[in-house]
Amino acid sequence: MSKSNNVYKDAFNRCLRLLDENKSLPSEPELGTLLGVSRTTVRSILARMEETGLIDWNKRNKTVLRAPRPEDFFPEEETDSLAEIIERSFMRRLLAEGAEAGMQINELELAREIGVGTTSVREFLIRFSRFGLIEKRRNSHWVLKGFTRAFALELTEIREMFELRSAAAFVALPEDSAVWVDLDMLEVQHRQLASEIAARFNEFSELDERFHRLIHRASHNRFIVDFYDVIAMIFHYHYQWNKAEERQRNEVAVQEHLAYIAALKSRDPAKVDAACRKHLKSARQTLLSSIPEGRQAGRQVQPA
């Protein structure tokens, strides 16, 4: 077994959802762009759809025969890429109790535990290292630096530098820039969410990411844009295992965003600076308050 066919399975599932409305499917290249996969994969999907009686396929003719049933879908867990599986597994360990700073990370052990090859684990760790939570000892193991208070402070320091600068660049963008349309759309979505916050508070984090990414992109600096990956990753996993006060937190944040958006639309740099600072300050507070006390120091276990 060398490579799982999760790309095919995931695309197949997404294609099933495309099915029920339209009575006939588009051309193979079109489906490919739609699903974000190659034509090779599209043809595998169509082949299976024909086999299972979902469509009738004859060259350009792809007629939908029936609506998809639950059993037509591949199980969700088979659609994840190996990288996602490893990441989740690793983050679970990292944020679990007992993940002390200074701890060694063993590639082989990780690979065995997750049930994957060492190559995939190695590649994951290399990719993950840019988040600043682990460090490699040459020709030897990785060292966990730990999700500590220090980490959170260093992360937010950079975030604040970058976002203040991006926000300042944002207001300097010309009137006809596409960002203003995007900003209007985000404002509408924020208002909708605010009005139904009780029921939909858990939808905030996705909106949060889109909003901040829009601002960061205004910097036109790849290092600033890329750094948001670090922030997004941390927030994503951190809040996934820390739901305390989530509703209250998100309600406050939505209001702060709306004030921030209003400031951006005013195009007054001073107002933007103030609104941005206010929001980032409370975001930092939220992150810091959720770091368990026992994780602050972490004596550095320095192996020979």
Add this chain to the structure above:
Amino acid sequence: MSKSNNVYKDAFNRCLRLLDENKSLPSEPELGTLLGVSRTTVRSILARMEETGLIDWNKRNKTVLRAPRPEDFFPEEETDSLAEIIERSFMRRLLAEGAEAGMQINELELAREIGVGTTSVREFLIRFSRFGLIEKRRNSHWVLKGFTRAFALELTEIREMFELRSAAAFVALPEDSAVWVDLDMLEVQHRQLASEIAARFNEFSELDERFHRLIHRASHNRFIVDFYDVIAMIFHYHYQWNKAEERQRNEVAVQEHLAYIAALKSRDPAKVDAACRKHLKSARQTLLSSIPEGRQAGRQVQPA
């Protein structure tokens, strides 16, 4: 052939240089720390040294029998790690003419050309991606973003933000901090270099890196410290293939550093800010002026 023994060969060569003075070698663990390798490797080194008649080895007794001769050394090219070989090879292509933005990077082709396995190339590309010069298309090839004017500007923008902040943190460090001693040492080395600049101008880049890293460390922020890797990498390779005006450039930079050091020692934030800005501005100019005109835009060849 699965893994080259370059760690052993490199450590062996370094150990040879340790030999000629002392008439007897220290214990195995001590040698290990000295050379930065495990005892296993130390023992391989000692074994060969005994074989080739360099030492007499009997348990704790490691008597040097003769001074090392040129032919005792392993060839330099056999002491490089695979990662270094791939990096050099890749950077040569990248900075060579014809490396247009948008160009595809083929793992297999690279591996074949360099004569290594695909795994090593993949790992290199993943590690390299944080420099912002390449980007991965999921399940597909990498795309070269190119060493363009835009890249240089984005890089220097971050560098300036980070260094100004680090320099400000530097002067706030307590009087008894070890950094002041380090700074004094660097000042002496700068003065020595300045006085012999005609003969030693090519030694500047190493000094430059140590100086800026010292300042960046004052930020106590891992993201700032790590970012210097990007800067160092770019400067290292860029100047390696661009020696124009090198002497003149370095002479100016040494003087700027001395002014910068004086400002730091004055502990006056305003003076530091001014000296830092001045130096970074000329560093940026140097970098920008050395980017060939033809490399500025680079139409994005966007594959399906």
Add this chain to the structure above:
DNA sequence: GTAATGTCTTTTATCGGGAAAAAACATTTT
């Protein structure tokens, strides 16, 4: 003749294996 489909080739993602290097354990020496 453009755009689709059909077929073949190349590349990427991933595994298992094996040598180099590190690390752990056992034994000796001072």
Add this chain to the structure above:
DNA sequence: AAAATGTTTTTTCCCGATAAAAGACATTAC
């Protein structure tokens, strides 16, 4: 008994091989 040496085990690094997926080329349909 602390620290060295001797020995064994484990882990890292790297390759070649293989299925999945992408991409290229050839052929057909409109």
